[in-house]
Amino acid sequence: MASRPATPITRKGPGRRSAEHAASTRERIEAAALEAFADLGFDGASTRQIAGRAGVNPQLITYHFETKLGLWKAVADRTFGQLSARLGERMQGLEGVADDERMRLMLREYIRYAAEHPEIARFMAHEGSRTGPRLSWLIERHVRPIFESMQQGIREAQARGSMPAGESILVSYVLIGATTMFSQAAEFELLTGRDPRTPEMIESHADLIVGLLMPSREN
Numbered sequence: 236m237a238s239r240p241a242t243p244i245t246r247k248g249p250g251r252r253s254a255e256h257a258a259s260t261r262e263r264i265e266a267a268a269l270e271a272f273a274d275l276g277f278d279g280a281s282t283r284q285i286a287g288r289a290g291v292n293p294q295l296i297t298y299h300f301e302t303k304l305g306l307w308k309a310v311a312d313r314t315f316g317q318l319s320a321r322l323g324e325r326m327q328g329l330e331g332v333a334d335d336e337r338m339r340l341m342l343r344e345y346i347r348y349a350a351e352h353p354e355i356a357r358f359m360a361h362e363g364s365r366t367g368p369r370l371s372w373l374i375e376r377h378v379r380p381i382f383e384s385m386q387q388g389i390r391e392a393q394a395r396g397s398m399p400a401g402e403s404i405l406v407s408y409v410l411i412g413a414t415t416m417f418s419q420a421a422e423f424e425l426l427t428g429r430d431p432r433t434p435e436m437i438e439s440h441a442d443l444i445v446g447l448l449m450p451s452r453e454n
Contacts, residue, residue, distance in 0.1 A: 261299050261309075263289045268310045273354040276361035277307055277369065293400045314355060315377035321348055322381075338388055339449050343411070343441045349414035352435045356418035382407065397449055406448070409450070413444045 267288035271280035277323075282303050286293040300306035325344045329337045349356065362370050389406050392398040397404065416423050416431045423431045430436065 251411060257299070260295060262300060263295060264291060264306070266314050268306050269314060269354055269358065270311060272307060272361065273357035277303070280299075281304070304369075308372070311358075311373055311377060314352075314358065315381070318348060318352070318355065319377075319381060322384075334395065335392065336390050337447065338397065339445050341388065342448065343447050345410070346414060346441045346444060347437060350417045350432055350440075353418040353420060353432075356414060360418070361376050385410070392449065399448065410444070410448065413440075416440065 264285065268280070268285045271285045271288060274280070275284075280303075282296045283293050285306070286296055296303075296306060300309055322341070322344060325341065326337075329340055332340070350439065362373055385407050386403050389398060389403040393400060395405075420431050423429070431440070
């Protein structure tokens with residue numbers, strides 16, 4: 236009886252395992268750093284604190300990011316990259332949908348994302364409170380493209396008579412301000428006894444904001 240050739244066993248080489256481990260370590264550090272920068276700001280968060288939150292040796296931060304500023308920029312790239320990707324994917328999925336309905340759904344998507352990721356608003360609250368090189372870098376690299384896309388959508392909706400008249404910049408900041416209840420969830424809970432992050436509260440809030448900014452013409 237002829238013997239069958241042995242099936243080769245595929246093993247991950249040490250290089251691949253090392254790369255996967257490095258990527259996992261970077262991800263843990265970036266996630267911990269986002270929390271620290273959102274809670275304490277750039278100046279208040281130390282690399283030692285961030286390493287402690289991530290459960291890694293502080294030297295790994297230097298190894299992967301060189302400096303605290305390098306880590307901060309990596310966190311910003313990751314955080315705003317995810318936001319842009321989420322909104323971009325949603326927009327692509329709405330191709331062919333009527334303009335007003337697409338805008339309403341995009342407003343809802345923005346509110347839902349802000350509720351799921353309140354650390355972004357807290358991160359920006361620290362950076363946006365004073366001018367400086369970090370804020371300038373952040374604005375030009377990430378915030379301005381998102382803001383200008385928002386502006387375009389608002390102006391087009393205003394031209395159709397679907398959104399309130401007025402400076403589109405101010406309408407944008409009304410929308411941004413409408414997400415404060417998520418980044419200030421502790422305050423909201425103490426005042427109201429309710430958690431703003433429940434699915435029911437998020438959808439109720441989205442209903443309210445969409446109704447205020449884009450009221451149905453039937454009403």
